[in-house]
Amino acid sequence: MEPASQVEEIEQSATAAPEGGNTRRGVLIGVGLAGAAGVVAACGGSDDSGDNGSAGQQSPTGGGGGAALAQASEIPVGGGKVFKDQKVVVVQPTQGTFKAFSAVCTHRSCPVDEVAGGTINCPCHGSKFKIADGSVAGGPATKPLEEKQVTVADGQIKLA
Known part of the structure:
Protein backbone atom coordinates (compact mmCIF):
# COMPACT_ATOMS: atom_id res chain seq x y z
CA MET A 1 0.00 0.00 0.00
CA GLU A 2 1.34 3.41 -0.91
CA PRO A 3 2.16 5.77 2.00
CA ALA A 4 -0.33 8.37 0.68
CA SER A 5 -3.20 5.85 0.63
CA GLN A 6 -2.24 4.73 4.15
CA VAL A 7 -2.54 8.30 5.36
CA GLU A 8 -5.94 8.69 3.67
CA GLU A 9 -7.14 5.46 5.28
CA ILE A 10 -5.93 6.60 8.68
CA GLU A 11 -7.57 10.01 8.26
CA GLN A 12 -10.84 8.31 7.37
CA SER A 13 -10.63 6.00 10.37
CA ALA A 14 -9.82 8.95 12.64
CA THR A 15 -13.12 10.58 11.70
CA ALA A 16 -15.12 7.34 11.97
CA ALA A 17 -17.63 6.97 14.78
CA PRO A 18 -16.34 5.32 17.98
CA GLU A 19 -18.71 2.40 17.44
CA GLY A 20 -16.61 1.56 14.38
CA GLY A 21 -14.05 0.06 16.75
CA ASN A 22 -11.36 2.69 16.24
CA THR A 23 -9.73 3.94 19.40
CA ARG A 24 -7.62 7.03 19.82
CA ARG A 25 -4.62 4.78 20.56
CA GLY A 26 -5.19 2.76 17.38
CA VAL A 27 -5.40 5.89 15.26
CA LEU A 28 -2.20 7.30 16.77
CA ILE A 29 -0.34 4.03 16.19
CA GLY A 30 -1.59 3.99 12.59
CA VAL A 31 -0.39 7.56 12.02
CA GLY A 32 3.00 6.60 13.39
CA LEU A 33 3.23 3.59 11.07
CA ALA A 34 2.24 5.69 8.07
CA GLY A 35 4.92 8.21 8.96
CA ALA A 36 7.50 5.45 9.26
CA ALA A 37 6.45 4.04 5.89
CA GLY A 38 6.90 7.47 4.34
CA VAL A 39 10.39 7.78 5.80
CA VAL A 40 11.37 4.34 4.52
CA ALA A 41 10.01 5.20 1.08
CA ALA A 42 11.85 8.52 1.06
CA CYS A 43 15.13 6.92 2.14
CA GLY A 44 15.02 4.15 -0.42
CA GLY A 45 17.34 4.82 -3.31
CA SER A 46 16.88 3.93 -6.93
CA ASP A 47 19.86 1.59 -6.86
CA ASP A 48 20.92 -0.94 -4.29
CA SER A 49 24.66 -0.59 -4.78
CA GLY A 50 25.25 0.63 -1.23
CA ASP A 51 27.20 3.57 -2.62
CA ASN A 52 26.95 6.60 -0.37
CA GLY A 53 28.00 8.93 -3.18
CA SER A 54 31.58 9.42 -2.01
CA ALA A 55 33.28 6.60 -3.89
CA GLY A 56 35.50 7.63 -6.73
CA GLN A 57 35.79 11.25 -5.67
CA GLN A 58 39.26 12.68 -6.03
CA SER A 59 40.83 15.37 -3.97
CA PRO A 60 41.09 18.90 -5.43
CA THR A 61 44.70 18.19 -6.44
CA GLY A 62 43.75 14.88 -8.09
CA GLY A 63 45.81 11.73 -7.73
CA GLY A 64 44.64 10.73 -4.23
CA GLY A 65 46.45 13.24 -1.99
CA GLY A 66 44.87 16.44 -0.79
CA ALA A 67 46.39 19.81 -0.14
CA ALA A 68 49.46 19.85 2.05
CA LEU A 69 48.69 19.84 5.76
Whole structure:
Protein backbone atom coordinates (compact mmCIF):
# COMPACT_ATOMS: atom_id res chain seq x y z
CA MET A 1 0.00 0.00 0.00
CA GLU A 2 1.34 3.41 -0.91
CA PRO A 3 2.16 5.77 2.00
CA ALA A 4 -0.33 8.37 0.68
CA SER A 5 -3.20 5.85 0.63
CA GLN A 6 -2.24 4.73 4.15
CA VAL A 7 -2.54 8.30 5.36
CA GLU A 8 -5.94 8.69 3.67
CA GLU A 9 -7.14 5.46 5.28
CA ILE A 10 -5.93 6.60 8.68
CA GLU A 11 -7.57 10.01 8.26
CA GLN A 12 -10.84 8.31 7.37
CA SER A 13 -10.63 6.00 10.37
CA ALA A 14 -9.82 8.95 12.64
CA THR A 15 -13.12 10.58 11.70
CA ALA A 16 -15.12 7.34 11.97
CA ALA A 17 -17.63 6.97 14.78
CA PRO A 18 -16.34 5.32 17.98
CA GLU A 19 -18.71 2.40 17.44
CA GLY A 20 -16.61 1.56 14.38
CA GLY A 21 -14.05 0.06 16.75
CA ASN A 22 -11.36 2.69 16.24
CA THR A 23 -9.73 3.94 19.40
CA ARG A 24 -7.62 7.03 19.82
CA ARG A 25 -4.62 4.78 20.56
CA GLY A 26 -5.19 2.76 17.38
CA VAL A 27 -5.40 5.89 15.26
CA LEU A 28 -2.20 7.30 16.77
CA ILE A 29 -0.34 4.03 16.19
CA GLY A 30 -1.59 3.99 12.59
CA VAL A 31 -0.39 7.56 12.02
CA GLY A 32 3.00 6.60 13.39
CA LEU A 33 3.23 3.59 11.07
CA ALA A 34 2.24 5.69 8.07
CA GLY A 35 4.92 8.21 8.96
CA ALA A 36 7.50 5.45 9.26
CA ALA A 37 6.45 4.04 5.89
CA GLY A 38 6.90 7.47 4.34
CA VAL A 39 10.39 7.78 5.80
CA VAL A 40 11.37 4.34 4.52
CA ALA A 41 10.01 5.20 1.08
CA ALA A 42 11.85 8.52 1.06
CA CYS A 43 15.13 6.92 2.14
CA GLY A 44 15.02 4.15 -0.42
CA GLY A 45 17.34 4.82 -3.31
CA SER A 46 16.88 3.93 -6.93
CA ASP A 47 19.86 1.59 -6.86
CA ASP A 48 20.92 -0.94 -4.29
CA SER A 49 24.66 -0.59 -4.78
CA GLY A 50 25.25 0.63 -1.23
CA ASP A 51 27.20 3.57 -2.62
CA ASN A 52 26.95 6.60 -0.37
CA GLY A 53 28.00 8.93 -3.18
CA SER A 54 31.58 9.42 -2.01
CA ALA A 55 33.28 6.60 -3.89
CA GLY A 56 35.50 7.63 -6.73
CA GLN A 57 35.79 11.25 -5.67
CA GLN A 58 39.26 12.68 -6.03
CA SER A 59 40.83 15.37 -3.97
CA PRO A 60 41.09 18.90 -5.43
CA THR A 61 44.70 18.19 -6.44
CA GLY A 62 43.75 14.88 -8.09
CA GLY A 63 45.81 11.73 -7.73
CA GLY A 64 44.64 10.73 -4.23
CA GLY A 65 46.45 13.24 -1.99
CA GLY A 66 44.87 16.44 -0.79
CA ALA A 67 46.39 19.81 -0.14
CA ALA A 68 49.46 19.85 2.05
CA LEU A 69 48.69 19.84 5.76
CA ALA A 70 52.06 21.22 6.72
CA GLN A 71 55.70 21.41 5.88
CA ALA A 72 57.66 18.58 7.49
CA SER A 73 59.78 21.22 9.22
CA GLU A 74 56.67 22.47 11.09
CA ILE A 75 56.25 19.17 12.96
CA PRO A 76 58.74 18.95 15.85
CA VAL A 77 60.58 15.71 16.62
CA GLY A 78 58.85 14.14 19.64
CA GLY A 79 55.81 16.35 19.09
CA GLY A 80 53.13 17.18 16.60
CA LYS A 81 50.43 19.52 15.44
CA VAL A 82 46.61 19.30 15.49
CA PHE A 83 44.77 20.26 12.30
CA LYS A 84 41.26 21.01 13.56
CA ASP A 85 39.60 21.56 10.17
CA GLN A 86 40.83 18.20 8.86
CA LYS A 87 40.25 16.46 12.24
CA VAL A 88 43.73 15.00 12.15
CA VAL A 89 46.87 15.25 14.25
CA VAL A 90 50.30 14.78 12.64
CA VAL A 91 53.23 13.72 14.80
CA GLN A 92 56.94 13.02 14.37
CA PRO A 93 57.82 10.46 17.07
CA THR A 94 61.39 10.08 15.77
CA GLN A 95 63.43 12.10 13.30
CA GLY A 96 61.95 11.67 9.81
CA THR A 97 59.03 9.43 10.90
CA PHE A 98 55.66 11.09 10.42
CA LYS A 99 52.39 9.59 11.56
CA ALA A 100 48.83 10.86 11.60
CA PHE A 101 45.86 9.99 13.77
CA SER A 102 42.26 11.06 14.05
CA ALA A 103 41.97 14.17 16.20
CA VAL A 104 38.73 12.82 17.70
CA CYS A 105 39.17 11.31 21.16
CA THR A 106 37.92 7.74 21.42
CA HIS A 107 36.46 8.36 24.89
CA ARG A 108 33.66 10.89 24.23
CA SER A 109 34.52 12.18 20.73
CA CYS A 110 35.96 15.49 21.92
CA PRO A 111 38.62 16.99 19.67
CA VAL A 112 42.16 16.59 20.95
CA ASP A 113 43.85 19.95 21.26
CA GLU A 114 47.58 19.55 21.84
CA VAL A 115 50.64 17.40 21.47
CA ALA A 116 52.98 17.72 24.44
CA GLY A 117 55.29 15.51 26.46
CA GLY A 118 55.13 12.70 23.92
CA THR A 119 51.34 12.43 24.02
CA ILE A 120 48.31 13.67 22.11
CA ASN A 121 46.04 15.21 24.72
CA CYS A 122 42.29 15.61 25.01
CA PRO A 123 41.07 18.54 27.11
CA CYS A 124 37.62 17.14 27.90
CA HIS A 125 38.39 14.32 30.30
CA GLY A 126 42.18 14.07 30.26
CA SER A 127 42.74 11.16 27.89
CA LYS A 128 46.27 10.91 26.51
CA PHE A 129 47.55 8.95 23.52
CA LYS A 130 51.14 7.99 22.67
CA ILE A 131 52.54 9.76 19.61
CA ALA A 132 54.40 6.59 18.55
CA ASP A 133 51.27 4.56 17.83
CA GLY A 134 48.15 6.39 19.07
CA SER A 135 47.64 3.93 21.92
CA VAL A 136 46.13 5.05 25.22
CA ALA A 137 48.68 6.52 27.63
CA GLY A 138 46.25 7.70 30.31
CA GLY A 139 42.79 8.97 31.15
CA PRO A 140 39.43 7.33 30.62
CA ALA A 141 39.86 6.37 26.92
CA THR A 142 40.18 2.62 26.32
CA LYS A 143 40.73 2.58 22.54
CA PRO A 144 43.63 4.03 20.55
CA LEU A 145 43.23 6.90 18.12
CA GLU A 146 42.45 5.80 14.58
CA GLU A 147 45.59 5.95 12.45
CA LYS A 148 45.46 7.94 9.21
CA GLN A 149 47.84 7.59 6.29
CA VAL A 150 50.09 10.47 5.29
CA THR A 151 52.67 10.95 2.62
CA VAL A 152 55.74 13.15 2.76
CA ALA A 153 57.05 14.44 -0.56
CA ASP A 154 59.14 17.49 -1.31
CA GLY A 155 58.99 18.44 2.36
CA GLN A 156 55.17 18.53 2.37
CA ILE A 157 52.94 16.32 4.51
CA LYS A 158 49.63 15.31 2.89
CA LEU A 159 46.84 12.97 3.86
CA ALA A 160 47.09 9.90 1.64
